[in-house]
Amino acid sequence: MAVINNIKAVTEALDVAMDRDKNVIVFGEDVGLEGGVFRATQGLQQKYGIERSFNAPISEAMFAGVGLGMAMNGMKPVVELQFQGLGLPALQNVIANISRMRNRSRGKWTAPMVIRMPMGGGIRALEHHSEALEAIFAHIPGIKTVMPSTPYDTKGLLLAAIESPDPVIVLEPTKLYRAFKQEVPDGYYTVAIGEGYKIQEGNDLTIVTYGAQTVDCMKAVEMIKSTHPTASIELIDLRSIQPWDKKMVIESVKKTGRLLVVSEAVRSFGVPAEIIATVNENCFDSLKAPLARCTGYDVVIPYDRGEGFHQVNPQKVVEAIKKVLDYKF
């Protein structure tokens, strides 16, 4: 077992996958020699050769479309987009072609490919580098979307994504790339797509979150003890956005009667809204307070000087927790 951070977990997953299957290749902007802007693919070209890990001419739409072609013809491409916001030209192919290929060819052609991209704020980056657009991906039938928060999940989910017979979007929170380390098993293992992880058990409130906000929520759960020492909080890291672990969340809210969903994305029409709607449909009789969300505001992600206003932070989560816990009918 090695103790590694999230970025190293990405490299390890790719290394393991490339070692197991010569049809796994990685490409994108600068992923070859330098290993990409975050060095996620560092060393792979040296180990597996320029044919399996290479710089592609800058054209995100092409990356996605070429990846689709490779996938339809027996390969396992892992495409890197440099940042979620910069990968928007690829969206056309993701939505119009990759997600639909199995359906429109009645299963004759499929798109077992992976598109990885750094996402989210908190790293003092420029415009288009801090978007959180998971809702857009989750809204498209035919693709799966995951967002790990820990090194263990990053490696396991990426390997599951590569193994998946369907196209998978892997969203990697940039803020967590080097934020902490964790023991991760050597070699091959997977984390099942669609299964959440219960960080802690509780009886009074369910918090559902994913990505970088997992860390914010863990801090908030500690902080709330000063005002609500007896509050027992169940904290769930969703890990997969679509499909998501409805069973885990529904069972949890049936037990606690309260729900707070936390996400850094803009508020309206987002993943928290979907979770809240689903819980409302399934747990209405158990509810003790209105279902709540803590998110960014409905604004263009501000540049660095204003980003802190927009971002979820532990104190914002604490305030949201108080509102739910203290609610009286």
Place this chain on the structure above:
Amino acid sequence: MKYIGKFDPQKDEVVRVMDKDGKIINPKLAPSISDEELIKAYSIMNLSRRQDDYQNKMQRQGRLLSFLSSTGQEACEVAYTMVIDPKNDFFVSGYRNNAAWLTMGQTVRNIMLYWAGNEAGAKAPEGVNSLPPNIIIGSQYSQATGIAFAEKYQGKKGVAVTTTGDGGMSEGETYEAMNFAKLHELPVVFVCENNKWAISTPTVQQTKSLNIAVKAIATGMPSIKVDGNDFLASYAVAKEAVEFARSGNGPVLIEFDTYRLGAHSSSDAPDVYRPKGEFEDRVPYEPLIRLKAYMIEKGIWSEEKQTALNEEQDKHIAAEFAWVEQNKNYPIEDIFNYQYAELTEDLKNQLTEAKEFFAKYPETKDGGHH
């Protein structure tokens, strides 16, 4: 036409006026430009270079965000923006255009404010049609084409100039925009600053084309390759291209053959990917050395003048940065106010919520990340 159509990109012909030592080698190709204009151009190039150096230091200290320096590319950037009218023409930039922004009339203060993470810096002063830095690579080409369409449609005389790098020319949108521009014979000048590196990807891994200029051939528009570190050649061709486009002849693509002397951004280390010795080989060809040598030879510049200019510009840069450090933050309203012409009811409520939260917990306004 003195240049367009006379230099064949398919033979890789390059417009060059001066050699690396600033000696005029092609006097017939030299543009007509006054000494005052020459000194002005050089001063902006010098300012941009010193601003880049200063910003690099500030970025290392964590006082500016990662930014993209124009070091090595100043000659062509100043040339192609000097030949347009900032008020009636348009400059649709990429993200590495410091010298061009300055030439258009953007201020050092605004540029630094932008790199300090405040959107206010992206707003060009009154009478300066310089769009905010375009971060999505290549999409500025179609925006410029649309601007040029509107100029033509509305019977105005403006020209749009837009630029990207050799990497950006691999984006499909650049070809799509050029195709549309030629189809409608629009007054747009497409610029490619071929600086040889797209982050760590060299031009040879970007395209098998003989050069970038030939990429225009399929659209039917003329194109031309220029020594982009030769200010006189760059100025001459840019001026002709803008006049060509303004006169209703349609678009032109200019490839400026230049070199990125710095890193891609202040966050990367070119020594990791740049072959040993390449940088050193290119330094003697850099534009400031060449233009300065030419001006000294011409008798309009001296080391004394250089020292005085450096001192004056350094003082200005430091003073502007001091202002930026004092004024880089903005009130919470600023993240809401520009979403729509009027705040929606939803956003009014969200603003109220945000103001109440940050009034209570002002220490969290940096998001806890720095």
